Amino acid sequence: MRRYDRRSDEDDIRVRPGRRGSRPRTSRRPAYEDAVEGFVITVDRGRLTCVVDGRTVTAVKARELGRKGVVVGDRVALVGDLSGDRDTLARIVRVEERRSVLRRTADDTDPFERVVVANADQLAIVTALADPPPRPRLIDRCLVGAYDAGLDPLLILTKSDLAAPDALLETYAPLGMRHVVTSVEELAGTGAARVRELLDDRVTVLVGHSGVGKTTLVNALVPPERRRATGEVNVVTGRGRHTTTSALALPLAGAAGWVIDTPGVRSFGLNHVDPGRVILAFPDLEPGARNCPRACSHDEPDCALDDWVAQGHAEPARLDSLRRLLATRDRKEGD
Ligand SMILES: Nc1nc2c(ncn2[C@@H]2O[C@H](COP(=O)(O)OP(=O)(O)OP(=O)(O)O)[C@@H](O)[C@H]2O)c(=O)[nH]1
Numbered sequence: 001m002r003r004y005d006r007r008s009d010e011d012d013i014r015v016r017p018g019r020r021g022s023r024p025r026t027s028r029r030p031a032y033e034d035a036v037e038g039f040v041i042t043v044d045r046g047r048l049t050c051v052v053d054g055r056t057v058t059a060v061k062a063r064e065l066g067r068k069g070v071v072v073g074d075r076v077a078l079v080g081d082l083s084g085d086r087d088t089l090a091r092i093v094r095v096e097e098r099r100s101v102l103r104r105t106a107d108d109t110d111p112f113e114r115v116v117v118a119n120a121d122q123l124a125i126v127t128a129l130a131d132p133p134p135r136p137r138l139i140d141r142c143l144v145g146a147y148d149a150g151l152d153p154l155l156i157l158t159k160s161d162l163a164a165p166d167a168l169l170e171t172y173a174p175l176g177m178r179h180v181v182t183s184v185e186e187l188a189g190t191g192a193a194r195v196r197e198l199l200d201d202r203v204t205v206l207v208g209h210s211g212v213g214k215t216t217l218v219n220a221l222v223p224p225e226r227r228r229a230t231g232e233v234n235v236v237t238g239r240g241r242h243t244t245t246s247a248l249a250l251p252l253a254g255a256a257g258w259v260i261d262t263p264g265v266r267s268f269g270l271n272h273v274d275p276g277r278v279i280l281a282f283p284d285l286e287p288g289a290r291n292c293p294r295a296c297s298h299d300e301p302d303c304a305l306d307d308w309v310a311q312g313h314a315e316p317a318r319l320d321s322l323r324r325l326l327a328t329r330d331r332k333e334g335d
């Protein structure tokens, strides 16, 4: 049985176990004993912005890292000019082992997985209660992505001045995830503290469709100098300002922790997701799957979960939710 651990780096998955361990690790690599720890907050065309001792340092990957990707959220070791002064460049010589990896495929037919963010603890799905209306299928896809990556999901419902959250909360109640309901007005008052409490001391990735109020939310959470204008439109493309695909990590004001905005991630291709891993987020159902046929999709006549629920081991609504989530893999985003 697989353990519900956070998957480590993609390289580890491709390399057969044992090979890596038997390689003398330090034979060719310099030790870089003077390397300093940093945290990658954004990546732009090969330039990585890192926070090092509170300073913002621009860095490039050292050649010996080869093709290994470095992504937002990575903890890295840097050498070289760490002053953070203009026109200086540091070098990233090591990427520390990742606690978690959030990945996606661009769409369900895309064979390439991309690592979006490393070391996140939580995935916050930001959804407006109206304008634009909630898209439960998209929420489901994000949830599957979170469960697959071993991240705790959090539902942030915005624009509560426009519609009530009850129906949506009822749909997601069987999943028992944390949620918060807020609006721009509440965020200016006590709402920000309520949200921050759920983010404190953690690295939280925010995903949400355009217009849901993500910028408004982020601005209420980060220090004033990190705020951005809402509803900005990119004058060059006319397609809104979100034309880059890199995520951006921002510190929380008045709390420990980071929020990572993912402008390029509006959907989750789920090609890479394994139902056997998603069910690990359902500890009440998971033991029942031991009697399933091999590689059970958990949505087929011989699936043992129906009996498991009939025997009273888990609530039927939990199985319904699991099946709905797994089915989103086969549907197009947004339908
Ligand atoms: N009624 C209402 N409108 C809101 C609320 N929060 C944000 N808005 C409005 O919704 C629009 C989108 O808000 P943004 O914060 O820019 O949303 P976003 O998700 O960052 O959108 P993109 O910039 O397109 O990605 C703006 O016109 C905001 O003024 C809210 O709580 N209530």
Ligand SMILES: [Zn+2]
Pocket (backbone or CB within 6 Å): 289, 292, 293, 296, 297, 298, 299, 302, 303, 304, 305
């Ligand atoms: Zn099954």
